[in-house]
Amino acid sequence: MKATFTETASDGGARCGLVRTPRGEFATPVFMPVGTRGAVKHLTSADLETLGAQVVLANTYHLMLRPGAEIVAGLGGIHGFADWHRHVLTDSGGYQIFSLSPDIDDSGATFKSTYDGSSHVLTPERAVEVQALIGADIQMVLDVCPSSVADTAVVRRAVDLTSRWAAKGREAFLDHPDAASRQCQFGIVHGGTDEMLRAESAEQIVGLGFDGYAVGGLSVGEDRSSMLHGLDSCMGILPADQPRYFMGLGDPIGIVESVARGVDMFDCVLPTRLARHGTILTDEGRYNLRRAEFAASNEPIDPTWEASPASRWSRGYLRHLLAVKEPTAARVITLHNVGWLLRFMDRMTDAIRAGQFDSFRAEVNEIWS
Amino acid sequence: MKATFTETASDGGARCGLVRTPRGEFATPVFMPVGTRGAVKHLTSADLETLGAQVVLANTYHLMLRPGAEIVAGLGGIHGFADWHRHVLTDSGGYQIFSLSPDIDDSGATFKSTYDGSSHVLTPERAVEVQALIGADIQMVLDVCPSSVADTAVVRRAVDLTSRWAAKGREAFLDHPDAASRQCQFGIVHGGTDEMLRAESAEQIVGLGFDGYAVGGLSVGEDRSSMLHGLDSCMGILPADQPRYFMGLGDPIGIVESVARGVDMFDCVLPTRLARHGTILTDEGRYNLRRAEFAASNEPIDPTWEASPASRWSRGYLRHLLAVKEPTAARVITLHNVGWLLRFMDRMTDAIRAGQFDSFRAEVNEIWS
Numbered sequence: 004m005k006a007t008f009t010e011t012a013s014d015g016g017a018r019c020g021l022v023r024t025p026r027g028e029f030a031t032p033v034f035m036p037v038g039t040r041g042a043v044k045h046l047t048s049a050d051l052e053t054l055g056a057q058v059v060l061a062n063t064y065h066l067m068l069r070p071g072a073e074i075v076a077g078l079g080g081i082h083g084f085a086d087w088h089r090h091v092l093t094d095s096g097g098y099q100i101f102s103l104s105p106d107i108d109d110s111g112a113t114f115k116s117t118y119d120g121s122s123h124v125l126t127p128e129r130a131v132e133v134q135a136l137i138g139a140d141i142q143m144v145l146d147v148c149p150s151s152v153a154d155t156a157v158v159r160r161a162v163d164l165t166s167r168w169a170a171k172g173r174e175a176f177l178d179h180p181d182a183a184s185r186q187c188q189f190g191i192v193h194g195g196t197d198e199m200l201r202a203e204s205a206e207q208i209v210g211l212g213f214d215g216y217a218v219g220g221l222s223v224g225e226d227r228s229s230m231l232h233g234l235d236s237c238m239g240i241l242p243a244d245q246p247r248y249f250m251g252l253g254d255p256i257g258i259v260e261s262v263a264r265g266v267d268m269f270d271c272v273l274p275t276r277l278a279r280h281g282t283i284l285t286d287e288g289r290y291n292l293r294r295a296e297f298a299a300s301n302e303p304i305d306p307t308w309e310a311s312p313a314s315r316w317s318r319g320y321l322r323h324l325l326a327v328k329e330p331t332a333a334r335v336i337t338l339h340n341v342g343w344l345l346r347f348m349d350r351m352t353d354a355i356r357a358g359q360f361d362s363f364r365a366e367v368n369e370i371w372s
Numbered sequence: 373m374k375a376t377f378t379e380t381a382s383d384g385g386a387r388c389g390l391v392r393t394p395r396g397e398f399a400t401p402v403f404m405p406v407g408t409r410g411a412v413k414h415l416t417s418a419d420l421e422t423l424g425a426q427v428v429l430a431n432t433y434h435l436m437l438r439p440g441a442e443i444v445a446g447l448g449g450i451h452g453f454a455d456w457h458r459h460v461l462t463d464s465g466g467y468q469i470f471s472l473s474p475d476i477d478d479s480g481a482t483f484k485s486t487y488d489g490s491s492h493v494l495t496p497e498r499a500v501e502v503q504a505l506i507g508a509d510i511q512m513v514l515d516v517c518p519s520s521v522a523d524t525a526v527v528r529r530a531v532d533l534t535s536r537w538a539a540k541g542r543e544a545f546l547d548h549p550d551a552a553s554r555q556c557q558f559g560i561v562h563g564g565t566d567e568m569l570r571a572e573s574a575e576q577i578v579g580l581g582f583d584g585y586a587v588g589g590l591s592v593g594e595d596r597s598s599m600l601h602g603l604d605s606c607m608g609i610l611p612a613d614q615p616r617y618f619m620g621l622g623d624p625i626g627i628v629e630s631v632a633r634g635v636d637m638f639d640c641v642l643p644t645r646l647a648r649h650g651t652i653l654t655d656e657g658r659y660n661l662r663r664a665e666f667a668a669s670n671e672p673i674d675p676t677w678e679a680s681p682a683s684r685w686s687r688g689y690l691r692h693l694l695a696v697k698e699p700t701a702a703r704v705i706t707l708h709n710v711g712w713l714l715r716f717m718d719r720m721t722d723a724i725r726a727g728q729f730d731s732f733r734a735e736v737n738e739i740w741s
Contacts, residue, residue, distance in 0.1 A: 040692070040693070040696045040698055041689065041692060041693065041698075042693055042698050042700040042701075043700075044698065044699055044700065045699045045700060045703065046700060047685070047700055047703070047704060048684075048685075049684070065696070069692065069695060069696050070667060070688070070691075070692040070695070074667060074668055074688065074692070077668050077670075077688075078668065078670055078686055078688045078689060079670070083670075083686075084686070084688070084689050084692075085685075085689060086684045086685055086686075086689070298439060298443060299443055299446050299447065301446075301447055301448070301452075315417075315418070315455045316416070316417075316454075316455055317447055317452075317453070317455075319439070319443065319446075319447045319453070320410065320447060320453050320454060320455070322439075323409070323410060323438065323439040323443070323453075324409070324410065324411055326438060326439070327409045327434070327438050329409055329410075329411050329413065330413055330414045330699055330702065330703075331411040331412075331413065331414060331415060331416055332411075333699065334414065334416070334699075334703065335416060
C-alpha cells in the first residue's frame, strides 16, 4: 500500500506530518531505534513503548539467518515475535551483505553468513519474500551499496543495478499474494555524492512507483557538506505526498539539516552504540561518562533533562557500573540516549509547528559542531 | 543495633516474621538478590522495587576496590549510590578474599586485587570500617572461609581464627563512632560439616553478642545431607529472637529444608547466573531455554506464572535473543528468575501461615530433586 504523507505543519523546507500505512499512522519527523536482531540492545518492547518510540527498525540480513524468516513468521511475524504492535521497518539486507564482499550478478548477491560461514543468495525477489515473512509494516527494496570511497564508474554501475533490482523487487512485491495488502515497500535512491547520478537514480526509482522513498548510500563516511550535497541532488524529485527516509543517519546536525531539506524518517545505531561506550547525549552536547572527573559526582547524567529515565542515578554510580562492566549501566544509558533522541525529534516538531525551526536549527548546529 | 526477630507465624520448625533494623522492617523468610558491584546484573533499583525485593546484598570486597568505599560514602552510602532505599546487607569480603589464596595471620588477610593486582589488607577492624563507609543496614563480620574440601585440622584452625576475628570485629563495630547506631552487625558460624566444630563455633559466636547470626561455610560443594547436618548442629544454639541467615544458598530444596530448620534469610547468585545461561525457574522445575525444541514455541517461558515479568514474550523469541547474545534476553530472564524466587518465598510464607508447610516442603522436594 502506498504510504501517504499528510503535512500538518511546515517551516521553510522542514515539515511535520503523519505517515499512514496499513498498520495506522506515525508522526514525523521520526527517529526509529534499531533493533537489529529483533530487540534494541538492552531494551524490550515494553521499554520502547514507555519511551514513546513509534517505529522500530529490524534487520532482514540478521533475522533471515537467525532465527530464520519462517520462524519469525510462525511466531506472528515481527510484531508477534517481539510483542511490539507499533510500526516496524525492515531494511533489505543490502547494506550488511555489501559489507561482506558478496559475489554480485544481475540476479542478486551471494554471500557467506557471519554466523556459520554458510552460503546464501539474496535476490530482489527473495528480499521481498523474506520481508513478507518477517512482516514489518515497511519493506525496503534490495539495493546495491558501493563502498563510500568508490569511484564514479563503480557508483554508476551501482545506480544502474540498483534500478534493475528495484524494478524486479517492485514487481515481486506487487505479485506477492498478500504483501501489498499489509505492507508498504520503499525504494532506495543511490548515486553517492554525485549530483547527476543521484538525480538520475531518484528519477528511475520514483518512476517505479514505490510506496515511499529512501536515500541510501549517504552518511557512510563522507563529510557532511558532501552528504548534504548528495541529499540536495535528489530531494526535489521525491514526491511530496509520500514519506522520505534518510537511511542510517542519527547525529543531531545531520538530522536537523536533513529535516530542513524535507526528510521525514531516520534510523541509526548511534544512540544505542554510544550508550554502551558511555557517551551521553544531552541538550548541551555529548560527553563521555567514563572520564575520571565524574567518579564522585552526585549529578544526574543529564542535568538538562529532568524526566530522563536515568535521572534517579548519579554520574558517579553509572560511571562505576560502566567501569566494572555491569550491564545495568548500558541499559540505563541506552534508555537515556534513545529517549533523548526521541525527545529531540519532538522538540524539532514543536519548533516547526511554532515557526521557530530556523532558531532550533541554528542552536543544534552551534551545540553539536 | 540488635536486629530483632518477631515471629508472626510458625509451622513446625519453620517460622515467618519481621526483622527489625535501624532502617525499618522486612518480612521473612526472605531471599536477597545479589548486587555484587552495586547492581544486580541487568537490573536497576527501580526494577527491584517493582519485583518486590526487600533486601539486596552488596559485596564489600568488590566495592572497596571499585569504586572504593570512600566514593560510595561520598555518594550517600550504598542506598544513595544505588538509589535503593530498602534494606542492604554487605558481606564481609571474607568469601572472595579466601578464593584468592591470601596470606593469613592473626591480624587479618593480605590479598591481591583481581582488578589490578595491587596488594590489600583486610582485618576484622578494617572490614567494619569499610562496611561502615558503604553504609549497608547489615554488616557481616570478617570470617575465615576454608576450602570445602579442607580436613578437620584446617577447619578447626578456621573456627578458632574466625572466633578471634569475630571478637575483634565486634569490638571495632561497637567502638565505631556511629556504625552501631545505624547498622546491625551479624556474626558468622563456621565449622564445615563437623557437628562438634559447628556447635563450638556457634557457642563462641553467640557468646560475643552479635545483632544477628549467619551460617557460613556451607553450600560450598558438599552434598545436601552433609550441609543440613552442619546446619542442624548449630541452629539450636542461635537465639530465637534474632534473625538467622544461611549465606550463599539459593536452590529451592536447600531453602525449604533450611526454613524447616528455622532459617530466615538467604542470598545466592543462582537466579541471576542461571538467567544469563538461559535456565528458567518455574513452579514445575527448571529447564534450559536454549534447547532447540523451543525455537518455534509461542508459549511464555513460565506457563505456571501468568504474572511473570517475562510473560508477554514467547519462548521462541527469548531463545532467539539468547542464541544471538542479545542482552535483552538476560534482562528479561533475570527479571523472571529473581521474581520467581521472591514469589517462591511468598508462597512458602503463605504455606507457613496456613499450617501447610509440610505439604509445600514435600512438593518442593519432589519437583526439584
